[in-house]
Amino acid sequence: MIIRIICLLLMLSGSALADQAASSSGMVHAIRLPEVKIDLKSGPGKEKAAAYCAICHSLDYITTQPGFAKETWGEIVAKMVKVFGAPIPQAVTQEITAYLSAAYGKNSQ
Numbered sequence: 001m002i003i004r005i006i007c008l009l010l011m012l013s014g015s016a017l018a019d020q021a022a023s024s025s026g027m028v029h030a031i032r033l034p035e036v037k038i039d040l041k042s043g044p045g046k047e048k049a050a051a052y053c054a055i056c057h058s059l060d061y062i063t064t065q066p067g068f069a070k071e072t073w074g075e076i077v078a079k080m081v082k083v084f085g086a087p088i089p090q091a092v093t094q095e096i097t098a099y100l101s102a103a104y105g106k107n108s109q
């Protein structure tokens with residue numbers, strides 16, 4: 001029993017030492033990603049889309065999509081809220097969906 005405890009202590013202190021070595025030798029790095037500014041097309045609802053849809057990812061998630069039907073944009077916005085937890089009020093999701101389908105929808109250019 002005692003032997004086991006000693007082994008356990010040795011293992012624990014060994015990994016603590018390894019952690020220390022890793023952080024003091026500068027193995028933890030921070031990287032700075034370039035900031036890419038993406039301008040959305042103008043139109044009613046643009047400001048809200050730009051504010052809410054850039055919380056988690058770049059706005060090129062919007063601008064690089066093929067022109068989706070309004071229904072599809074609605075499903076995407078709903079997925080951002082329900083699946084990924086986007087903090088967008090219900091009324092605003094409708095406004096953003098209308099904007100997306102007007103600016104980046106099937107019939108947009």
Ligand code: HEC
Binds near residue numbers: 049056062076085086
């Ligand atoms: C809470 C965080 C969050 C917010 C806010 C958010 N998204 Fe997303 N979005 C994600 C995640 C997570 C993914 C999927 C993972 C990835 O590909 O990076 C994603 C992926 C996407 C995709 C790629 C296709 C897909 O369905 O996966 C599109 C398009 C998209 N988002 C549009 C939007 C739009 C439009 C808004 C604003 C209404 C928005 N996102 C707001 C988290 C978010």
